[in-house]
Amino acid sequence: MTASEKGRLIGVGTGPGDPELLTLKAVRALQEADVVAFFCKRGGTGNARAIVDAHIRPRTIEMPLVYPVTVEMHKDELGYQGPISEFFDRSAGEIATHLDEGRDVAVLSEGDPLFYGSYMHLHVRLASRYPTEVVPGVTAMSGCWSLAGLPLVQGDDVLSVLPGTLPEEALTRRLADTEGAVIMKVGRNLPKIRRALEAAGKLHGALYVERGTMANGSAQRLEDRDESPAPYFSLVLVPGWNARP
Numbered sequence: 001m002t003a004s005e006k007g008r009l010i011g012v013g014t015g016p017g018d019p020e021l022l023t024l025k026a027v028r029a030l031q032e033a034d035v036v037a038f039f040c041k042r043g044g045t046g047n048a049r050a051i052v053d054a055h056i057r058p059r060t061i062e063m064p065l066v067y068p069v070t071v072e073m074h075k076d077e078l079g080y081q082g083p084i085s086e087f088f089d090r091s092a093g094e095i096a097t098h099l100d101e102g103r104d105v106a107v108l109s110e111g112d113p114l115f116y117g118s119y120m121h122l123h124v125r126l127a128s129r130y131p132t133e134v135v136p137g138v139t140a141m142s143g144c145w146s147l148a149g150l151p152l153v154q155g156d157d158v159l160s161v162l163p164g165t166l167p168e169e170a171l172t173r174r175l176a177d178t179e180g181a182v183i184m185k186v187g188r189n190l191p192k193i194r195r196a197l198e199a200a201g202k203l204h205g206a207l208y209v210e211r212g213t214m215a216n217g218s219a220q221r222l223e224d225r226d227e228s229p230a231p232y233f234s235l236v237l238v239p240g241w242n243a244r245p
Helices: 024-032 047-051 081-100 119-126 140-148 168-176 187-199
Strands: 009-013 035-040 061-066 105-109 132-135 159-163 180-184 207-210 218-221 234-238
Touching: 009 024, 009 119, 024 132, 035 047, 035 081, 047 105, 061 081, 081 105, 081 119, 105 119, 119 132, 140 180, 140 207, 140 218, 140 234, 159 168, 168 180, 168 187, 187 234
Parallel strands: 009 105, 009 132, 035 061, 035 105, 159 180
Antiparallel strands: 180 234, 207 218, 207 234
């Protein structure tokens, strides 16, 4: 079989939650794909699949990719990396079977496929062997600062995107060395993030945003947010445009 006879792998960014923020290109990719694959927890279909529900054709083959572990185990714990790596290997193999049979496979990715997305693990395993296209999506951070109406950086301001899973000392150091920041992967890390921002002198003005662009989205000053674990769709925004009028 030649490369032209193989199916295409398409990473489709579904955006931050609002179905109206799907791009026209993403909708077309979904309507033309033979197979739509999506990541999910056991017993569910996942957020990305819910976002695109109106655009899945009845005859499309749906392919759930069910995570073996999620938030119940930290990524640095023994017993995490092995199962998750095997999961991506197995998922890539299952998708390759469709691609080898000439079917186009669209893999859904919340936000943008190549920005902290699970799709990336499939991309690096398959893109060298199959025709591949990536459809960019609106990122979660863009959705959150738009919901909050928060001008983040301007001119020569530096913007840092930081995972809240970093050690507290590393978070503090990087926050002190940037103007603006987006802190992702908040979850149970909220108290640590608050301490790091306070140590860096940037707690005042920081905004906590959850479910940006969704119907139940909200934003508030991080200083006013309690320390209970944050939902999956949450970010902390640190504005860096200090010279704004």
